[in-house]
Amino acid sequence: MQHQKLATIEDVAALAGVSIATVSRAINEPTKVADATRRKVTEAVAKTGYTTNAMARSLRMRRSKMILILAPDVGDPNFSNILVGLETEASKRGYGVLIGNTQNDPTRETDYLRFISSNQADGLILFTGHLPYGFGQEGGEARLPAMVAVNEPVANADVPFVGVDNFEGSRVATEHLISQGHRRIAFIGHSTSKAVNMLREKGYRAALQAARIEVDPRMILDGDGTTESGRAAAEHMFVRDVLPSAFLCVNDATALGVIISLNTRKYDLPRDFSIMGFDDISFASFVTPALTTMKQPRLKIGEKAMDLLLALLEGKPPKEPEVLLRAELIVRNSVSRPGYER
Structure with a gap:
């Protein structure tokens, strides 16, 4: 039986109409090669079967890519x-x-x-x-x-x-609520283990302190970032001595839970309560009311x-x-x- 000759880098270069050095760059450093050239090399690799050789070389280099x-x-x-x-x-x-x-x-x-x-x-x-x-x-x-x-x-x-930047984003969110006239702002998402939650709470606290608004511990509730934790926290607020005028939620899922709770209680949102989220996930613009939030890049x-x-x-x-x-x-x-x- 006659064995088919394995393709070489020279075969790829000849078929693509480029130099051997260009083929090497296209395979190992594709960002340094023009798109049109890279496509020609890729097509030549596929036609010659040189992909197998490239994979073997990658294994010898102990690189999987x-x-x-x-x-x-x-x-x-x-x-x-x-x-x-x-x-x-x-x-x-x-x-x-x-x-x-x-x-x-x-x-x-x-x-x-x-x-x-x-x-x-x-x-x-x-x-x-x-x-x-x-x-x-x-x-x-x-x-x-x-x-x-x-x-x-x-x-x-x-x-x-x-x-x-969770701290800065939460600070900006809280400042937005303050700029709308809110002074009693609840934070839902307190955690002693999740770094994101802690940073967002710090941003909330920093904005209140900068505006000379006292941080009220009764306005800070636990939350694990789920919709259910937001709903439960909102319900819990109603058994406390003082209600907020606005809720700053650690994320949009939490904000959805708050909205569900307040809608169930027939409140007029945002006239009765304002709700602020964080993340701008897909549903944020489709809930009622559409959610004001901080968009992650x-x-x-x-x-x-x-x-x-x-x-x-x-x-x-x-x-x-x-x-x-x-x-x-x-x-x-x-x-x-x-x-x-x-």
Whole structure:
């Protein structure tokens, strides 16, 4: 039997009508090659079967050209748009992505990390807010891959972070409520374990203090970021001694729960109560009243995080430990001046 000759880089160059050096750049550093040239090289690679050789070379280099994304909940409304940014930037640089939906299960995290230990993935994007289970134990530090945290910073670890400026965004949100005449502003989302919640509460407190409004502990309620926690917190307010004129919610899902509770009680929104969210997820403009909120630059967060991770893989240290992007105030119909004094 006659064996078919394996394609060479010279074959690809000849078919694409470019130099061998250009083929090499198109495969290994695609962002440095013009789109039209890259397409010609890609087509030539497919026609000659040189892809197999390229994959073998990648394995010899112990590079998979894949990035593992660990997320506790891929159903999180913020996840999909950030993922688009991650995938877009990875694709530009010749990388693909693998998604591990951990569901906060240590066993699932450990299972997904086999992609790293078996060289099927080169680096990690962490949405989990913590180092992967098993790392940093029994000499595990030596096995730590390049990684970048997104959305939730990793506490007490030297992991670069890319996300929205939660403190500043919450401060701006609170200032908007104050500018509308609100002085009794409830914050729903108090937490002692979630960094995002704590930063947003700090921004709320800072805005009140700057406006010389006393922070009332009765106006601060626990919340885990779910719609049910928002509904329950709003209900709880009605058994307290004083009601707010406005609710600042740690995220839009919480705000939806507040709106559900107040609509059930037949309140006229926003005349009776104003509600402010954070994130600007897809449903925010469709609820009644349409939600005033802070918009996360999710696509840009994904692009920046992937760019930073790939720089780390190239041996380039980050210029700063965290990249914080500004949230944008989106004004809709859920905030107005207080309708009457209580």
